[in-house]
Amino acid sequence: MAVAVWAFGRPVLWLGPGLGIVLGVFLKLWVAWQACATLAQARRSGAIELLLATPLSTEEIIDGQWKALRRLFLWPALAVLVLRVLPLLEAFRQNSPAQPALLWIPLLGTTVFSVITFAIDLLGIAWMGMWMGLRQKTPLHAFSSTVVLTILLPAVVFCLPNLVFDLV
Numbered sequence: 491m492a493v494a495v496w497a498f499g500r501p502v503l504w505l506g507p508g509l510g511i512v513l514g515v516f517l518k519l520w521v522a523w524q525a526c527a528t529l530a531q532a533r534r535s536g537a538i539e540l541l542l543a544t545p546l547s548t549e550e551i552i553d554g555q556w557k558a559l560r561r562l563f564l565w566p567a568l569a570v571l572v573l574r575v576l577p578l579l580e581a582f583r584q585n586s587p588a589q590p591a592l593l594w595i596p597l598l599g600t601t602v603f604s605v606i607t608f609a610i611d612l613l614g615i616a617w618m619g620m621w622m623g624l625r626q627k628t629p630l631h632a633f634s635s636t637v638v639l640t641i642l643l644p645a646v647v648f649c650l651p652n653l654v655f656d657l658v
Contacts, residue, residue: 510573514608517566518615518641525559525619526632533624559616567612574604615640
């Protein structure tokens with residue numbers, strides 16, 4: 491995942507932040523597709539009706555879907571989270587005793603915010619994907635609705651005003 495190279499006689503970790511962001515986007519899209527496609531295909535094939543005819547409660551069916559998603563995406567999500575923490579670890583590794591500890595607060599806050607936001611994004615994408623998988627007619631419609639509502643719309647709403655204020 492992260493590549494260690496030797497520069498100036500010391501190993502330097504690099505590709506962590508960029509690779510973490512790119513893999514994070516791919517993981518979000520993969521979670522969206524998997525959450526949508528499973529339930530949408532089950533709905534189209536009639537498997538949902540069969541499940542609802544069993545003594546399983548709705549909560550148990552959703553819990554089973556969550557367990558399947560967790561089993562599939564736990565390790566990739568942890569790998570992306572590690573890549574998001576690598577810049578902080580590299581900064582701590584290269585720390586000199588002369589630097590005041592107050593300089594670490596923004597980097598630590600940004601890293602913690604990034605990790606928490608990524609985890610919450612994955613949960614929201616999975617929830618929306620399951621819901622859209624049950625509501626939309628095809629898996630592709632469910633996937634596109636999930637991506638627009640959970641990835642693109644929040645990016646536009648929260649990033650576009652920041653860009654406008656930076657330009658003004």
